[in-house]
Amino acid sequence: MDSMIRHKEQINRQLARYGVKFGIYKNGTFHERLFPYDPIPRIITAKEWQTLEQGLRQRVNALNLFLKDIYGPKRILADGTVPEDFVYRSPGYLPQCQGITPPGGVYSHISGIDLVKGKDGAWYILEDNLRIPSGASYPLIARGLCRRCSPDTFRHNDILDNRNYGQLLRRTMDSVNTGGINVVFTPGRYNAAYFEHSYLAEQSGAALAESSDLYVRDCALYYRSTHGDQRVGAIYRRVSDEYMDPLTFEPQSLIGIPNLMSAYRSGNVAVLNAFGNGVADDKGIYYFVPKMIRYYLGEEPILRNAPTYLPFYAEDCKYVLDHLDCLVVKDVAEAGGYGVLFGSKLTRQQLLDLKAAILDQPRRFIAQEVIDFQDLPILEGDQQVERKADLRAFVLTGAEETVVWPSGLTRFSRDPDSFIVNSSQGGGFKDTWILSH
Amino acid sequence: MDTITLSKQNRLFWLGRYSERVHTSIQLMMEFYDSLLDGSGMDYQAFCRKMGIPCVYDSGEDFCRRYLFDEESQYSIVSAVEAMLGNGMVLRETISSQTLAYLQMAHSAMEMASRSESPMVELQWVLDDIMAFRGSFDDAVEEESARNITKTGGMVERISLMLRLERHPERVEHELRKLLNRLYKTDLTPDPAALKTITDRALDGVAVDRIALLSSVECLFHI
Structure with missing residues (x-):
């Protein structure tokens, strides 16, 4: 480990060399920044990983079954396990997807599940990201560079190799491909995650395409090529649902592909991840995931949710209002670390305003106990300091299998007083080592 | 491919x-x-x-x-x-x-x-x-065509700078010939009039005004 720390500057120089950046918009201007990297990895033992792997696979399988049910027979609503209100009023629910079964029957092909490890040693799921979770490219490229900078570290530690993400992604795309090439669809150069889009296209052997490179004809998707137009069998899109097809969703979208929905509905192209997944990673639905696992799989959840309350239920609402100053409240419509309010940090007036907002729109909020999660060491200059960190695990689901990538993105807060680890809010990242024994 | x-x-x-x-x-x-x-x-x-x-x-x-x-x-x-x-x-x-x-x-x-x-x-x-x-x-x-498109772009720029800045006029003909050789290895479609001017100058030694030649080089591809 000392070797990794000694080589911190070398590693960061290598990351700069390969342009490992993310973009942010500030005052309407696009800026690209290097993603700060900390050389001290998060280490997960083989035994711990075994449980995590099983739990993550179980959770994603249940979520896929939920999506299949919601856009199909809706048994879980009819049985009252999930209230209809949480589905039909979710902005992620797309009635246009009703009755569509995607190729291979898979909805969430690439799932990013955010977890934290509590001081009690237990892992807690913080949220599920089933639309376009990003971040796999960073630990993927960092591992290769770290091996180059500090070979001894990897010679003397038995760490599972994580450099197969590109192959896993390709296998996932191939398994649902309807006949044609694989494409990674990006909104373009000025997207925050453009580095990732282009890097994953390269690693998976897919073509990187923007809106002007693709078109739909006779309910099939085509890629404009100098060798004639080529049929697309699978599109890994990195554009939100609402911008994907201006003829079905947001009519003013200039970054979408007109009529894509018709190709998808006809079963002529696999869209990764499927349209309408937002209904299953809604912060309100999160509360019900353990119930889904029991409902669809008949199993007890292996991984825990953070203790969560839904003000939608009268009993929970009373508890939330009585304990607001020690809970964390999340606006279900927000993402990226925004709309997260820690009661302990609010003024008396802000607490009163929040209570009023909860009473006015109980469906809009969830409240969670603040998990006292483990800090991880990071290097600040020459000093080792402790900071909050989470883990985004990546679960890939193809037509035949669900695989958990033996790695993940560990993000940390650089602010000692903050629990928010998002890169858009100044956080950094570190590698995640899964030990093989 | x-x-x-x-x-x-x-x-x-x-x-x-x-x-x-x-x-x-x-x-x-x-x-x-x-x-x-x-x-x-x-x-x-x-x-x-x-x-x-x-x-x-x-x-x-x-x-x-x-x-x-x-x-x-x-x-x-x-x-x-x-x-x-x-x-x-x-x-x-x-x-x-x-x-x-x-x-x-x-x-x-x-x-x-x-x-x-x-x-x-x-x-x-x-x-x-x-x-x-x-x-x-x-x-x-x-892909060879992709490689040649980038090299063609580089040659167009080099000749353009030579003509603009009037540097190394003795090398212009040579560079034009290299450009033509490269061009035929791409899928690019050149402008016929611009191509004729360049070909006349490069292969047949026809005298062409510097500005007219520069204009032909710049207009060779509508990219």
């Missing part, structure tokens, strides 16, 4: 043009910088006139600094470096991360040069990185 869209064809071409523009312009600026050391000065106004860019500089020193590093100016070399990297970034899966890294390094060296008291030392790295990029590009890009 790699799959290339029409929009990528465009980017490959401009990647070639911008990388050549950066390379040639930095070599020129090195000459200018060196001439300033001896107090012989430089005719930066004539340079701007020939290049067709606004002459907004106060002195030779000001020109050297701002023509190289002014991020606000679309005519500066640093803007060309930005455009070179921008075109490379959208071609990652075609040119490979390994090759793109050399453009990233050229970009970083340019940033370092702008902060350095001896920018010529760092600018040498920009040149080295572009040369390494060319080697890596040749090695990494599988």
Whole structure:
């Protein structure tokens, strides 16, 4: 480990060399920044990983079954396990997807599940990201560079190799491909995650395409090529649902592909991840995931949710209002670390305003106990300091299998007083080592 | 075989043009910088006139600094470096991360040069990185047509600069012949009139006015 720390500057120089950046918009201007990297990895033992792997696979399988049910027979609503209100009023629910079964029957092909490890040693799921979770490219490229900078570290530690993400992604795309090439669809150069889009296209052997490179004809998707137009069998899109097809969703979208929905509905192209997944990673639905696992799989959840309350239920609402100053409240419509309010940090007036907002729109909020999660060491200059960190695990689901990538993105807060680890809010990242024994 | 869209064809071409523009312009600026050391000065106004860019500089020193590093100016070399990297970034899966890294390094060296008291030392790295990029590009890009589109872009830029700045007129014919050889190895469709002018000059030695030739080179492809 000392070797990794000694080589911190070398590693960061290598990351700069390969342009490992993310973009942010500030005052309407696009800026690209290097993603700060900390050389001290998060280490997960083989035994711990075994449980995590099983739990993550179980959770994603249940979520896929939920999506299949919601856009199909809706048994879980009819049985009252999930209230209809949480589905039909979710902005992620797309009635246009009703009755569509995607190729291979898979909805969430690439799932990013955010977890934290509590001081009690237990892992807690913080949220599920089933639309376009990003971040796999960073630990993927960092591992290769770290091996180059500090070979001894990897010679003397038995760490599972994580450099197969590109192959896993390709296998996932191939398994649902309807006949044609694989494409990674990006909104373009000025997207925050453009580095990732282009890097994953390269690693998976897919073509990187923007809106002007693709078109739909006779309910099939085509890629404009100098060798004639080529049929697309699978599109890994990195554009939100609402911008994907201006003829079905947001009519003013200039970054979408007109009529894509018709190709998808006809079963002529696999869209990764499927349209309408937002209904299953809604912060309100999160509360019900353990119930889904029991409902669809008949199993007890292996991984825990953070203790969560839904003000939608009268009993929970009373508890939330009585304990607001020690809970964390999340606006279900927000993402990226925004709309997260820690009661302990609010003024008396802000607490009163929040209570009023909860009473006015109980469906809009969830409240969670603040998990006292483990800090991880990071290097600040020459000093080792402790900071909050989470883990985004990546679960890939193809037509035949669900695989958990033996790695993940560990993000940390650089602010000692903050629990928010998002890169858009100044956080950094570190590698995640899964030990093989 | 790699799959290339029409929009990528465009980017490959401009990647070639911008990388050549950066390379040639930095070599020129090195000459200018060196001439300033001896107090012989430089005719930066004539340079701007020939290049067709606004002459907004106060002195030779000001020109050297701002023509190289002014991020606000679309005519500066640093803007060309930005455009070179921008075109490379959208071609990652075609040119490979390994090759793109050399453009990233050229970009970083340019940033370092702008902060350095001896920018010529760092600018040498920009040149080295572009040369390494060319080697890596040749090695990494599988499809011959893609390779030749970028090389064609580079040649168009080189000839354009030679004609604009009236440098090395004795080499123009040779460079035009190289361009024609390369052109036939691409899928690009040249403008027939421009192609005829260039062919007449390169292969048949027909005298063509410099400006008319420059116009034909610039109009050769509608990209």
